[in-house]
Amino acid sequence: xxxxxxxxxxxxxxxxxxxxxxxxxxxxxxxxxxxxxxxxxxxxxxxxxxxxxxxxxxxxxxxxxxxxxxxxxxxxxxxxxxxxxxxxxxxxxxxxxxxxxxxxxxxxx
Numbered sequence: 254x255x256x257x258x259x260x261x262x263x264x265x266x267x268x269x270x271x272x273x274x275x276x277x278x279x280x281x282x283x284x285x286x287x288x289x290x291x292x293x294x295x296x297x298x299x300x301x302x303x304x305x306x307x308x309x310x311x312x313x314x315x316x317x318x319x320x321x322x323x324x325x326x327x328x329x330x331x332x333x334x335x336x337x338x339x340x341x342x343x344x345x346x347x348x349x350x351x352x353x354x355x356x357x358x359x360x361x362x
Contacts, residue, residue: 256344256356257318259311262288263329263337268307270328275311278324283311294335306337312347 263271268285275283288308296304313321322339330336347356 255315256312256347257315258342258344259309259313259318259321259325259339260342261309261325261329261337261339262290262292262306263309263325264331264335265305265307267329267331268309271309271325274324274328275309275321278320280311280313280321283309285309292335292338304335306335312344315343 261271265287272285286308287305289303289305291301291303294304295302309325311321318341322341325339348354349356
């Protein structure tokens with residue numbers, strides 16, 4: 254088994270629904286941060302054209318990735334420009350600082 258990193262950039266109004274869905278499907282930990290950028294949707298009320306979104310990052314087993322992607326897209330989707338994106342990237346290794354040990358995909362890290 255391998256690890257992957259999921260990065261989702263979603264509309265701020267959908268973060269509560271995404272957090273609830275992640276909890277429902279058994280995701281124990283994730284990182285969220287407010288971000289500002291320029292994508293498909295151009296914010297004409299901002300002089301730079303940027304818009305505010307929330308980025309969610311999760312490191313998980315590849316075998317769980319598709320269920321998590323589908324769960325996020327299910328609750329984050331509105332059908333309007335600016336809904337965001339979900340990206341999966343391979344991860345070579347993960348180390349837990351607390352234990353000073355490498356994580357293994359068959360166990361929770």
